[in-house]
Amino acid sequence: MELRRVSEAVVRRLPKYYRQLLLLESAGVERISSGKLAQQMRLNASQVRQDFNCFGGFGQQGYGYNVRSLLGEIRGILALDRPYKAVVVGAGNIGGALANFEGFERESVVVEALFDIKPELIGTTISGKPVLHTDALEDYIREHDIDIGMIAARRSVAQSVADRMQTAGVQGIWNFAPLDVVADIPVENIHMTDSLICLCYKINHKLPDNDDIE
Amino acid sequence: MELRRVSEAVVRRLPKYYRQLLLLESAGVERISSGKLAQQMRLNASQVRQDFNCFGGFGQQGYGYNVRSLLGEIRGILALDRPYKAVVVGAGNIGGALANFEGFERESVVVEALFDIKPELIGTTISGKPVLHTDALEDYIREHDIDIGMIAARRSVAQSVADRMQTAGVQGIWNFAPLDVVADIPVENIHMTDSLICLCYKINHKLPDNDDIE
Structure with missing residues (x-):
């Protein structure tokens, strides 16, 4: 699969989509909208659509994404379908x-x-x-x-x-x-x-939680 | 020390400054310009100055930063000066x-x-x-x-x-x-x-090296 160059930031978000979709799949969810997926991942919906568009887009407008097939696509893009x-x-x-x-x-x-x-x-x-x-x-x-x-x-x-x-x-x-x-x-x-140092900083400057290491 | 709210991205760069300054200090470097520091860290000089300005700025224009005192300041900001x-x-x-x-x-x-x-x-x-x-x-x-x-x-x-x-x-x-x-x-x-997955992606899409986990 030939892809145009995607930004580092998009690449960094892909594993997060992957993990979230794995959770959805194991929870038996078959279909999800970009809005709902975005909400679950604390992103905004247009960001999600834009990210997926980098890879040709998977969704049908107004109909949402099929969880299993999206997962398969992302597995392929992430090249996790090989050992x-x-x-x-x-x-x-x-x-x-x-x-x-x-x-x-x-x-x-x-x-x-x-x-x-x-x-x-x-x-x-x-x-x-x-x-x-x-x-x-x-x-x-x-x-x-x-x-x-x-x-x-x-x-x-x-x-x-x-x-x-x-x-x-x-x-x-x-x-x-x-x-x-x-x-x-x-x-x-x-x-x-570096992550530990960021934690120390946040403890002392009372920053809110949950800024992930990406 | 009361600080105004700084962005997550700046906080994430602080440990990198800290590590680089530790290296410089142990190499016996006493003074460094924002341009040179930026070059070593693959940032641009205005970014470095802007980051340091978030914390009140430490440098003297055209004279560079004293490595040891900058290190001390950043240690304090990162709250590494307590156990x-x-x-x-x-x-x-x-x-x-x-x-x-x-x-x-x-x-x-x-x-x-x-x-x-x-x-x-x-x-x-x-x-x-x-x-x-x-x-x-x-x-x-x-x-x-x-x-x-x-x-x-x-x-x-x-x-x-x-x-x-x-x-x-x-x-x-x-x-x-x-x-x-x-x-x-x-x-x-x-x-x-996530980091391992990004590596698999880069291996398969032949992205260049050395994008750090931040």
Whole structure:
């Protein structure tokens, strides 16, 4: 499917539509208007219609959206209708959480192996996934056609891990180390600390709740 | 310090300024222009000046900012110049990662205890922090004047945990469960899955890299 370039802000909202539609589907809702969907998501209806128009529009004016088919379309656009193979570098707590993160199941992202340098971890398994020495990272990525490299390693090594992952051929990097890694492939940096800092700010400045991390 | 209401977008950029200024300070940089700071952060200079003006402005025109004093000001605005006591509900992998997350040290957020319902975990310690039964959550929060409740529990119980934390008197909630919890106090929801979904999208639509989670 060839799409025109959509803005980062629209891309960021797509997972939210996806989640909301999953909820609606599991609640047995078959059809929803843009107005109602917008209300549930605290957006406005014209925003919702505009977002969906970026992808060719799915709705019938005045008739609303079919939840299941909209969900299917968005799954396709988000490219969640194919499997992804991932590795995690860093087999500590965050790495371990990634190895069996419940959120992945529906997204068909499978962690195949973890990598670390600590001798006591090498050769063990975490949630059934082998922990291998980081020296084997590039070979493993090439041999197993790994799509996504996840970084749960220390700040000091995160960029070099990203470089190695990119060189070995992953298609995207999901980084949890507390610095921005840079690459020529897509990267998502999860800034846990930034979110915590925003929370501290809001606590002290009594801002209202529920501003999501997007 | 009384501040006029600033936009969510500005608040979201503040931790980024803070991190960049920390890097500059540890690199021994004493003074920086808004233009150079903007360039390093891939913003434009007028944006940087405008953001800082929200907080009264710190710079001298044509002379740049003193890194250390700007850092101090931003620390104060972000309210990182006071300690925060936190508890974590859910002593699994993510909870364990939160109990000894290196990113917290500089922000003076201290996890005091974890809570879980699994008998085999109760009475143990994780990174030196006690794991208590979730039944004791409210009493603990009250007795220890806990500021921040962190949720690393299952999706199905996350909202009720948030309700209990709020009732017991925490000032803010940091939620890692894969749904938005709602409260009358500040909440930050970390949507790990949304970020992963955006990465899948970018991999398939060949978007450029490095769009941070803000």
